[in-house]
Amino acid sequence: MATNRHAHAHAHPFGNGHEGGCAHEPGPLPRRDGSTAAPGIRLENVTVAYRRHPAVHHLSGEFAPGSLTAVVGPNGAGKSTLLKAIMGTLRPESGRIEISGIDRRDIAYLPQISELDRTFPITVLDLVSMGLWRKCGAFGAVTRAMMQQVREAVATVGLADLADRPVGTLSGGQFQRALFARMLLQDARLLLLDEPFTALDMKTTADLLRLVKDWHGENRTIIAVLHDLDLVREHFPRAMLLARSVVAWGDAAKVLTPANMLEARRMCEGFDEDAPVCRSDAA
Amino acid sequence: MPPSAAPTPRDRTMLYDFLFAPFADYGFMRRALAGCLALSFGGCPLGILLVLRRMSLMGDAMSHAILPGAAIGFLVAGLSLVAMTIGGIVTGLTVALLAGLVSRATPLREDASFAAFYLISLGLGVLIVSMRGSNMDLLHVLFGTVLALDDAALVLIVSIATITLVALAVIYRPLILECLDPGFLRAVGGQGAIGLGPVIHMGFIALVVLNLVGGFQALGTLMVVGLIMLPAVSARFWSRNVPGQMAAAVLFGAIASIAGLLASYHWSAPASSSIILAAGGIYILSVIAGRFDSIAASAIQLRHRTG
Numbered sequence: 291m292a293t294n295r296h297a298h299a300h301a302h303p304f305g306n307g308h309e310g311g312c313a314h315e316p317g318p319l320p321r322r323d324g325s326t327a328a329p330g331i332r333l334e335n336v337t338v339a340y341r342r343h344p345a346v347h348h349l350s351g352e353f354a355p356g357s358l359t360a361v362v363g364p365n366g367a368g369k370s371t372l373l374k375a376i377m378g379t380l381r382p383e384s385g386r387i388e389i390s391g392i393d394r395r396d397i398a399y400l401p402q403i404s405e406l407d408r409t410f411p412i413t414v415l416d417l418v419s420m421g422l423w424r425k426c427g428a429f430g431a432v433t434r435a436m437m438q439q440v441r442e443a444v445a446t447v448g449l450a451d452l453a454d455r456p457v458g459t460l461s462g463g464q465f466q467r468a469l470f471a472r473m474l475l476q477d478a479r480l481l482l483l484d485e486p487f488t489a490l491d492m493k494t495t496a497d498l499l500r501l502v503k504d505w506h507g508e509n510r511t512i513i514a515v516l517h518d519l520d521l522v523r524e525h526f527p528r529a530m531l532l533a534r535s536v537v538a539w540g541d542a543a544k545v546l547t548p549a550n551m552l553e554a555r556r557m558c559e560g561f562d563e564d565a566p567v568c569r570s571d572a573a
Numbered sequence: 574m575p576p577s578a579a580p581t582p583r584d585r586t587m588l589y590d591f592l593f594a595p596f597a598d599y600g601f602m603r604r605a606l607a608g609c610l611a612l613s614f615g616g617c618p619l620g621i622l623l624v625l626r627r628m629s630l631m632g633d634a635m636s637h638a639i640l641p642g643a644a645i646g647f648l649v650a651g652l653s654l655v656a657m658t659i660g661g662i663v664t665g666l667t668v669a670l671l672a673g674l675v676s677r678a679t680p681l682r683e684d685a686s687f688a689a690f691y692l693i694s695l696g697l698g699v700l701i702v703s704m705r706g707s708n709m710d711l712l713h714v715l716f717g718t719v720l721a722l723d724d725a726a727l728v729l730i731v732s733i734a735t736i737t738l739v740a741l742a743v744i745y746r747p748l749i750l751e752c753l754d755p756g757f758l759r760a761v762g763g764q765g766a767i768g769l770g771p772v773i774h775m776g777f778i779a780l781v782v783l784n785l786v787g788g789f790q791a792l793g794t795l796m797v798v799g800l801i802m803l804p805a806v807s808a809r810f811w812s813r814n815v816p817g818q819m820a821a822a823v824l825f826g827a828i829a830s831i832a833g834l835l836a837s838y839h840w841s842a843p844a845s846s847s848i849i850l851a852a853g854g855i856y857i858l859s860v861i862a863g864r865f866d867s868i869a870a871s872a873i874q875l876r877h878r879t880g
Contacts, residue, residue, distance in 0.1 A: 379759045399760045410625065410753045411813050420750060423761045428747045428769065456813040 328356035328511045329391040329480045331376060336385035337568075338368070338375050345371040347534040348385070348570060353513060355391065358506040360522040360542065361515045363532035363554055369515040370402070372532065373482045376513070389480065395424065398478035400469055402485050408457060414468050415453045418444050421475025443471040448497060463494040470498050481505060483514040487521065499525060519546055533557035595838040604722045605834055608730045608791045609848060612800055613826025615734030616784045618741055618819040620805025622777065625752045625815070628684070629806070632798040634691040635778075636785050638668035640698035640794055643786075648701060654725050658786055661794075665782035668694050673775060719791045719844040720837075726790045733787035737780050747773045749815060792845040800826055803852035810863025825855045 331353040338346040346368040353359055361369045374380040376387055377399050389397075398421075419432065419440045426432050444453045447467040457465060466486070473481065483502070487495045503525070506512055516522050522529055522542055529542035533554040538545040595602045623629055642664030643657040650656035668690045675690075676683035722730075741748075750758045751770050758770045781801075788797030804825035808818040833848025862869045 377760055379756070395761060397760060399756065401754065401756050405756060406754050407752070411809075411815055411818060412749070412753060413814060416814075417753070420754070420757060423750075423757075429743065458813070 327391050327479075328509045329389050329396075330355040330511065331480075331513075332386075332388040332390070334386040334388070336375065336382045336387055338371050338380055339383045343565070344368075344383075344534060344568070346375065346382075346532075347568075349536060350385075351530075351536065351539055353511060356506075356509045356511055357528050358502070358512045358526055359514070359528040359530055360526040361513060361530045361532055362517065362519065362522060362546070363537070364557060367532045367554070367557060368534050369532055370484050373399070373484055373513065373515060377482060392479045396478050397480045397482060398473045398476040400473055400481070400483040400486055403462060403466055403469070403488075406465075406469075408460075408465055410457060412457055413454050414444060414449055414457055414460070415440060417457050417468050418471040418475060421472040421477075424476065439475060440471075443474045444468075446474060447471040447501070463490050466490060466498065467494065470501055474501065479510055481510055481512045483512070485515050485517065487516065487518060495521070519551075522546065591839070592835065595835060601720050601722075602834060602838060604727055605719045605791070605844065606830065608719065608722045608727055609800070609830030609834065610827055611727075611731045611734040612784070612788050612791060612797070613804070613823055613830055615737035616788065616797070616801040617804045617808075617822035617826040619737065619777075619781055619784055620801040620803075621808060621815065621818045621822050622748065622752070623781065623802065624805050624809065629802060631684070631687060632781060632785065632801050634687045635665055635669065635781055636789075636794045636798045637698070638691040638694040639665040639782065639786055639789070641694050641701055643789065643794065644698050644701040648704070654723075654729065654790065658729065658790075661786040661789065662782060664694060665786065666779060669775070669778040669782060673771070673778070677771070719834075719848070722791060730787045730791060733783050737784060740776065740780055744773055744776055748777055792848065796845040796849050799849035799852055800829065803849065803856050804829065807852075807856045807859040807863070810859040810865055810867045813865055825852065829855055 333349045333351050336346060336349040337344050345366075349372070361372065363369055371380060375382055376389070377397055378394050415437075419437070421443065422432060422436050422440065425436065441450075441453065444450055447470050449464060449467050449471065452460065452464065457468065460468065470486075473483075486498060486502070490498070499521075502512060502514070514526070516526070523546060526542050528540065529545040530539040531537040531545050531550055531554050534557060537554045538547075538550045596606055620632070623632055639661035642660035642662070644660070645664075646653065646656035646658070646660030649660075668687070672683060672686040672690045675681055675686040747758060747769055751773055755770060758773075759768060784801065785794070785797055788800065791797070792800060804822040805818075807825050808821035811821045812818045829848055829852035832851040832854075834844060836842055836851065837844040837847040860867055864870065
């Protein structure tokens with residue numbers, strides 16, 4: 291069983307060329323300003339807590355520049371919390387998160403689909419054009435060339451025919467494609483994806499996974515929260531197994547072992563109201 | 574015949590008499606119409622955004638919140654437009670600000686804090702009103718005097734409509750973004766001390782307060798909400814994008830204003846309630862026979878397509 295997985299891991303752990311041969315065809319969008327250095331992220335003893343109860347507990351380690359990492363773990367393990375802390379919308383109670391090489395705003399975040407109002411009266415094209423924000427901001431003009439980019443992004447995710455439909459008429463998979471188009475347009479160096487493939491069919495998953503791999507090939511740093519372990523083993527070189535604290539973090543094949551998974555499952559989901567105060571910081 | 578002479582029924586068709594004569598012949602009707610149209614232009618697009626932000630009842634809460642301010646203004650300066658307007662704006666914004674602060678500092682949701690603060694404000698308002706005993710002038714504040722708009726009131730209403738439309742155009746993009754995907758705006762909107770989202774939100778609330786205060790001259794604090802919200806909830810059945818809904822809402826507001834004023838003229842009904850009831854009629858019509866998702870639209874069984 292273990293040998294099987296190793297075989298997978300050794301076949302081009304970082305390459306994306308073996309899958310469809312589109313490794314370095316010119317991307318649909320012009321690259322911005324030439325700063326192609328990928329950002330790295332250093333976590334230094336990070337704790338994020340809700341009402342004194344830690345959702346992420348004493349996390350330390352590093353996401354290497356240009357790495358493609360899957361964050362896995364049981365519900366309530368702190369996966370989404372970690373993403374939000376990296377993004378800067380949640381403040382760690384203690385510890386530091388250092389992002390090197392980019393501005394905090396050069397982060398693209400794909401929310402869990404349930405966090406959006408999918409009945410909002412807006413067309414696919416307008417939803418995707420939100421990805422232009424860094425270029426045009428709150429008040430800047432949207433030029434014809436920019437709208438052309440939006441149309442290209444919509445076409446890249448396979449929604450060209452639906453561009454002018456209200457998003458309320460899209461299926462879950464189509465809506466997720468639209469969010470990926472928005473992310474494509476954001477052209478960020480650091481990508482955070484919260485359960486990007488949950489409840490998607492095989493074709494949509496494959497198409498969107500191709501996009502993720504293209505981004506990886508373009509030397510972007512990518513962190514994705516995932517639940518499908520087979521998918522992680524097959525496509526993600528790195529993995530972090532989280533159960534509030536890190537159970538294992540490294541090459542996916544070495545992280546997702548039965549022993550590690552068992553240990554992660556031992557994390558009890560509820561918080562102990564009377565848990566003693568954590569002293570591990572105390573000098 | 575000289576134009577100043579009283580018109581005789583024979584000179585005009587019935588349609589003209591019914592639809593146009595009231596406005597052509599009487600200055601107070603024209604003023605009322607101008608005021609209500611201005612309110613529709615500013616208020617109805619705000620109503621659309623309130624619905625989209627799931628704050629449909631917020632207008633109601635805010636209209637109660639401005640009551641004590643208007644009442645204090647009235648007590649201090651009598652029936653003075655300036656005093657009551659300033660009073661209303663101050664208490665309205667105070668309630669909005671406090672509710673916003675509490676909802677950000679505690680887990681209490683914003684609608685809950687709004688409810689708490691507007692009820693406090695309402696209690697205070699009633700207390701202040703009762704200190705002067707019953708008073709017909711104050712009753713006009715509550716239920717409006719649309720047929721007695723003076724120049725100052727008209728200028729105020731039109732100015733507020735203008736400010737509202739310009740401000741909406743300026744903050745439109747972040748406002749829509751904050752409704753649709755607040756997390757996205759938090760991520761891209763900069764990491765300033767407060768952040769873009771809350772600033773936009775408070776700006777929007779301030780516009781709502783302004784329109785409520787502008788409207789209470791014409792329709793009264795309680796009725797003005799109807800002209801903001803009813804066309805907005807009706808518009809949802811006629812368009813599937815935000816600009817389309819805003820246009821439809823303004824149109825409905827204008828139609829309700831005209832119809833309500835005419836009804837009030839021909840049948841001596843109170844003007845503000847006639848306008849609201851006309852808007853209510855449009856709402857019921859939209860629910861039953863609107864283009865999208867109405868009862869009729871979902872009842873009509875057309876044969877399904879092949880794909």
